[in-house]
Amino acid sequence: MKVNKELLKGSTVIMILTLLDRKEMYGYEMIKEIECQSEGVFSLKEGTLYPILHMLEAERWVEASWSEHEGRKRKYYTITDAGRGQLKEKKQEWNLFRGALERVIGEGHA
Amino acid sequence: MKELHSHPLVQRFLAEVCRYVRAKEQHSDIKAELVDHLADRIMDYTSRGIEKEESIALAIADMGAADVVGSGLHRVHRPLMDWSLAGILLLFMAMGIFAVYSAQAGWPQSGNGYDFVGKSVLFSVLGIGAITALWFCDYRKLKSYSHWLFAIALALMAVTAATGIEINGATRYLSIGSFQLDTAMIGMFLLLLALPGMPPARNVKQDIFGVAYRLLIPLALFHMCESMAVGAVYTAGFFIHLWLTRRTMKQFWIIIAGVFALIAFEGIRSSPYWLERLTSFMTLNDPQGADYYVIQTMETFRSAGWSGHGLGAFNERLPFHHSDSAFVYFIYCFGWGAGIGIAAMALLFIVKVIQLISKQRDDYGKLLLILLLTMLGVQFIIPILMVLGLAPYVGIAFPFLSYGNNQLLLHCVTVGLILTINKRRNMRTSLN
Incomplete structure (x- = not known):
């Protein structure tokens, strides 16, 4: 089963920031990682990752640097302190949302 | 592949x-x-x-x-236009024309029929034209001309010091046809515009020569043009640039200590009551001499009240009511509320530009923004402090509110630069 597009949109930023909180990564690596860890549930149109990454860079939540790889230029992203703060905030927001939703749809209590 | x-x-x-x-x-x-x-x-x-x-x-x-x-x-x-900053600018310009109108209404005989309001409108339009032209320029091209800008500024001030004309007690104007160039202000602007593109202080090989060329020679020229207040604004910009591009903390503090020792020594040697004049506003024990303007300004401010005395109200106490005293005269006419409003607008402007600075990622653009803000910010804050009796009466006029074609155009160019630097905030490339 695939997840609704709108639901995916809001969670992409939090997924990207979480990945980058672990290590420096480049775009394709993130796509593979998200696909793999979500067992194929989150498979976004790959090109749409880049507007999001560039937006994060403009907000200064991530920083980018280029390096050479097999004769190609590769753009690596790292999270900034501001990005970590943002991630923490978004995670809290998500937990609040998830808790409330679970209580309403009745799976939260055993 | x-x-x-x-x-x-x-x-x-x-x-x-x-x-x-x-x-x-x-x-x-x-x-x-x-x-x-x-x-x-x-x-x-x-x-x-x-x-x-x-x-x-x-x-x-x-x-x-x-x-x-x-x-x-x-x-x-996409290119970014900061509409709130542009809005504040337009509001300031409108207020400026209104303030000049009011000042002229109060002194119809001053200036012998010279049309201050018409000139203000004309230069506001020219200013908007300059901002529009700057919008389409790439500010990064400026960087390679920085050394030239700096040298031209020094030359301009040197010529003024030697051959300039005196207006209101300062030899800081250069006559070109019927137009008087305020070379102290223009020089200060060009110097601060040039600094961000010059080698950072950490790369200056000989600190002594660096400081001499970048600070002491300009200060000597400001002194010769009798515009040390403008020189003080430049000095603030110089030290901020030094701090931001310093090699070590030690370098920064040694230069500061050296410069201040030199200024104090030179000041005391050349005019014994130089320091006294600068600090006497705190004690106000010389109402006929050095403190005269401070006392007049504070008295005018006190008498304004919440309602003010109305458009074009007569006040014989104030010197330079349409230029250096424009802010306090505006308050005298329209009351304390108007003064608070103007001060709030100035603070809002400063806060907005600080936000833009924090979002800027290009190092050169960031330094430029910081020095442009220093220049405008000091000119906003000093007149506000002066009205409250917290700063000495120095020749720094409130931007936009005071009459002065040179300054109006310069301030417009400054805001135009801020807008065009911000425009490219997210357009820059990270790939070389």
Whole structure:
């Protein structure tokens, strides 16, 4: 089963920031990682990752640097302190949302 | 995989994406990043035994619609117009024309029929023209001319010091036809515009020569033009630049200590009550001499009350009511509320520019923004403090509110530069 597009949109930023909180990564690596860890549930149109990454860079939540790889230029992203703060905030927001939703749809209590 | 760039399918996809991104500087970044992604994906497919041409087509299909990617990227990298800053500027300019109108109404005989209001309107229009022209320029081109700007500023002030004319007790004007160039202000502006593009203080080989050329010679020239207040604004900019590009803390503090020792020594040697004049506003024990203007200004401010004395109210106490005293005269006419409003607008302006500075990623752009803000910010704050009796009466007029064609145009150019630097905030490339 695939997840609704709108639901995916809001969670992409939090997924990207979480990945980058672990290590420096480049775009394709993130796509593979998200696909793999979500067992194929989150498979976004790959090109749409880049507007999001560039937006994060403009907000200064991530920083980018280029390096050479097999004769190609590769753009690596790292999270900034501001990005970590943002991630923490978004995670809290998500937990609040998830808790409330679970209580309403009745799976939260055993 | 180097030939991937020139594959027709890939080329078409990249061109289609970039067609939506108006910031051309970004195109090579975007193409390089997407090609790297496609190459990885294609390798993934071919390693699973899919034929090369098909892999390329599949990888491009995985990317999604080119217009979605392209317009998404455009939204991030589009030119930015800060409308709130532009709005504050327009409001200030309108207030300025109004203040000049009021000052002229109060003193119809002053200036012998000279049309202050008409001139203010004319120069406001010229200022907006300058801002529009700057909008279409790339500020980064300035960087390579920085040494020239600095030298031209020094030359301009040197010529003024030697041959300039005196207006209101300062030899800081250069006559060109019927127009008087305020070379102290223009010089200060050019020097601060040049500093960000000069080698950072950490790369200056001999600190002594660096400080002499960048600070002591300009200060000597400001002194000769009898505009030390303007020189003080430049000094603030110089030290901020030094701090931001310092080699070590030690370098910064040694230079500060050396410069202040030198200024104090020279000041006391040349005029014994120089320091007294600067600090006497705190005690106000000389109402006939050094403190005269401070006392008059504070008294005018006190008598304004909440309601003010109305448009064009007469006040014989104030010197230079349409220039250096414009802010307090505005309050005298329209009351304390108007003064608070203007001060709030100035603070809002400063806060807005600080926000833009914190978002700027280009080092040169950031330094420029900081020095431009220093220049305007000091000129906003000193007159406000002066009215409250917290700063000495020095020749610094409130930007936009006071009459002065040179200054109006300069301040417009300053705001125009801030807007055009911010425009490119997200347009810059990170790929070299």
